[in-house]
Amino acid sequence: MPVLNDLLTWLNARLNAAELVRPGPEQVQRLALALDSADLPPELKADALFLHRAFRLGDQFSGLGVLASHDGFDAELTTGANTTLARHLGWTHIERLHWQGKVLGLKATPPERDWNALIHALYTEFGGLEGHIEPVRPAVSSVALINAMRPDLLTFLAGQGVNACITGQLRPAAVPRARELGLGIAALGHRRSELWGLRQLARELQGQFPELHTRVYGEA
Structure with a gap:
């Protein structure tokens, strides 16, 4: 059975940034995962909790160990450099795509070489857009998975040969530039992309710690 510090060490290695928000039982058999504490039921049967956003946790679920990762989770498991x-x-x-000194996502070649086929693949994977x-x-010859959508960024991506961009949310200020450049933009939905990352994290934790039982909340 893993201990809380084992989980923290693994999360730091996997996400490059994780923190222990609150100590709890040393041994963890049941781990609850949620984007926000508001997604959790009032009574939680778990030994520890992983939150993407722990800002509003307060004194809820006292007695549980609480782990969290915000920026690292976004970068590695949503629409950042999510390899x-x-x-x-x-x-x-x-x-990886570097822009203005930062890694903002990645560039790749999809197996779908047609826009409608690409949209269908994304819809199938995420259950909607x-x-x-x-x-x-x-x-479609080159796609970019990006965690931002700005006019100057789209200009940069078009210059890199990208003709389709996948992101979390459509940003109205960047839509005219996308149309001007002829780029296809697919917005997964901010929460939808985060839930994909949360489910993936639960699967990886289960694989790394076979005795750990994970449950993802907030999917309904």
Whole structure:
């Protein structure tokens, strides 16, 4: 059975940034995972808790160990440099995208070379989309998975040969530039992409610690 510090060490290695918000029982058999404490029931049968956003936790669930990761989780398991998602979708030639001194996501080649086929693959994986902007040309040769959507960023990506961008949310200020550049934009939905990451994290924890029982909350 893993101990709380084992989980913290693993999370720090996996997400590059995790913290122990509150100490709890040393041994952890049951781990609850949620994006926010508001997604949890009043009574929680667990030894420890992982939260993406622990800001509103307060004194809830006293007696449980609480682990959290905000920026690291966003970067590694949502629409940042999420190589796990890229490989799961069958993307190849994966490379990190650096812009203004930061890693903002990744660039890759999808197996779907047509916009409608790409949208179908994303819809199948995520169970829906927030919205999308169709490209001028349906052919897709290079996609970018990005955690931001700004006009100057889209100009940069188009210069890198990207013709389809996948992000969390459509940003109205960047839509005119996307249309001007002829880029296709697929918005997964902020919460939808986070829940994908939370489920993936639970699977990886279960694989790393076979005696650990995980449960993801907030999916309904």
